Amino acid sequence: MFTFKEYSQEIFATVILLISLIALRIIVANLIRSYAKTSQLIEHRTNLVIKYTHILMNILVTVCLIVIWGVETKDIFITVSSIATVIGVAMFAQWSILSNITSGMILFFSFPFKIGDTIKIHDKDFPLEAEIEDISTFHVNLRTKEGEKIIFPNNLLLQKGISIMPAKYEDREFYD
Known part of the structure; x- marks a missing residue:
């Protein structure tokens, strides 16, 4: 049966990580918006970049949560490399999608x-x-x-x- 004492360190680390994620998302969003205002960038494009950075942060926090809750590091690497391989093969067939997304980001920052x-x-x-x-x-x-x-x-x-x-x-x- 689940007891709080048994998993107190994991729960505490998870709470700290989630609070850090929320704070980091707010800080990063504000930094991107302030950069966009000084560069006179369009709000629609600014929101897309914020969305992409939030997705990246969520992926990193998910990996951290997996480590916190005791999944073996070698298992994580095997899973991530398998997923990356499948995505890589699928995206190689759809390289134009990645190319357009990357180009959109370049157009956003170089403007x-x-x-x-x-x-x-x-x-x-x-x-x-x-x-x-x-x-x-x-x-x-x-x-x-x-x-x-x-x-x-x-x-x-x-x-x-x-x-x-x-x-x-x-x-x-x-x-x-």
Whole structure:
């Protein structure tokens, strides 16, 4: 039968770990938001990065909980390596998904363009000039002058040459 004294160290360590996770999630989210404000990044993209960092922290805490509750370290490594192998094989077949997610993160942190910018994609087979409507994890939504909506994968944006077109202002006379 379960007794508190028998598992008091594990319970105490679990409580400390969970409190630390909550505090760390709040601190990391605030740091990412403050970076986003200073860099004038879009809230939608900021929330995606926060979501990904929280997932990573949850995975690390799960591994720590497994260690705290006495699972053998060699068993953890065997399980993790087996899972990583299966995911690696599956993702190799779906490398474009990983490529688009990675490209989305690179676009988030380097931020060469923003929503509302008009860009020109230099592609010999399919040159394109369009305005950026949205930037998501996997793709960028573009709208051409003709009103055509184009969904362009993030990894292709990093592979192709891109020009950010200057904003077009109407020439008007100024009256004082």
